[in-house]
Amino acid sequence: MTETDLVLAVDVGGTSIKAAVLDTEGGERLRRVVPTAFDQGPESIVTAIRDLVLDRVAAASDDGSPVRAVGVVVPGVVDTEAGIARYASNIGWRDVPMRDIVSSAVDLPTAIGHDVQAAGLAEATLGAAHGVSDTLIVVLGTGIAAVVVSGGQVVRGAAGIPGEIGHIPVGDLETRCRCGAFGCLEMFSSARGVARLYAERTGSAVDATDVLARLDDDPDAVAAWQQATETLARGLVAGALITDPARVVLAGGLSQAGDALLDPTRQAFEAGMPWRTAPELVTSPLGARAGLLGAGILARTVAEVSG
Template identity: 40%
Template sequence: MRPTRTAARTVIALDVGGTFVKGGTLADGATALGHADRWYTRADRGPEAVLETVLACAEELAGHCPDAEAAGIAVPGIVDEESGLAVLAANLGWRGVPVQDWLAEHLGLPVAFGHDVRAGGLAEARAGAGRGCDDFLFVPVGTGIAAAAFSRGRALTGGHGAGGELGHVVVRPGGDRCHCGGHGCVETVASAAAIARRYSRATGWHGITAGEVRRRADRGDTVAAAIWAEAVEALADALATAVTLYDPERLVVGGGLARAGEAYVAPLREALARRLTFQTMPEVIAAELGDRAGCVGAALLAHDLLARRQAAAS
């Protein structure tokens, strides 16, 4: 049994992505991570190897924070937050993986489990660009693309836990095949992985990141400029659909590409405005927490779990 503590409680948190597993610690009442780290996911090794990596990362974090009282983990794809099940995470190869149970058993701690994008949106809602806004969309653009819709301050999960899969809105029918099995999803055009892949395919250059494609576009590379512009236009197509459906007050753009700030957000804002007719144009701004949002959100879920347990015991 862990001793009762008088100091601020601390949790560990993991945000599992297609490229990196990001981890950190968060004290109660804080909004900035304490110890933070990241590890390559290397999803090409298969689903079991990815799970082993996640457990090893959690154990390493626990070693840095031996007094942690809970853990939080956020994963991509379709999740069942009630049962702690990763129903389908295509980028990780996970199908029906009981992530919450396995992590709790491995660490010997209570574990909060959530969707990576909704966790990131929660972090932005409480400590970032979503503050003071009841109805907003959080859209991280990284290895993949998704969205979290917040209405009256609460995340919408959908009837089957699959709400917010913006990356699989078809914007280019008959286009490239997507991980989901469809063709022409916005994720195949506008994600960081797609931008890098399409540039490599067009030029023969390999090992190029989306950030490098943008820098080459800025230096006058016409191929890079065309691929970057098409990514912005395709994302604007998908966002126009989302705005029509959800009518958000604010659209918070996060993920790796949003690190470019107004250089990325301004053209996206303009492209979205051109597509809207009767819809009210939302405020479009960059997220404030960057790629830490999912990890901070997972930690907040863990603190919420501890608070519920304390309330139930009192």
């Protein structure tokens, strides 16, 4: 492997911003994670991304393994051609020229992508969707979104935002989402949604990992998790009936719950379409790394284009 094989990948999530130098096999080095500081405002998150990129590019150079390009994936509505983060409700962004901000800071070719679409690209290339021409890849993180693959091609949609399954109104219609609508899936079945359901029952502010850890002996955790998986299954039924995939892949950080997520969700998913055979439902082997790996693929592509 030569120095030109390395790229910097950055995955901006609702909880943290992850960065790592990746080789051609997806191997990581110089990984660093910083919090997504919502309380400091949207501009501070842009600054945090830029500073993290500067820090990791410098660290790679000092390590004797400089990178040839940068890939940054962000949530929300992304204009990948223009390199602009058009809108992200969780962060408060509107029309942020992210590609120019990053590339001007480090003087390297830079690609900007949608975090879920990038995760889907990684799943289709390296993960559970590899070799399957019709798939629905659902990324369960702080929020929820999906990638639709039909006939081996990622569906782009009229506005470039297909797969927004997190905003299908399959939950309690009294619950208002951050997007302004009511009953959105991600308010119940994302990591943030699971924590919210548990907090409403107990008054305790814990994260989804803590809720999972309490499933053996905490009835409130069991009830919150049951509501989350049943609501997720309803969203998956809607997505599957519209897109008709051969396989549905659950990816993202929450997918690492494994059978605790897969078993009840599969049962409710299959029960939700009794008149037909349900698509295969699996969890991703890439887990929370999918977005970062997808950012690396985007960075490698822009590096090849730039020569």
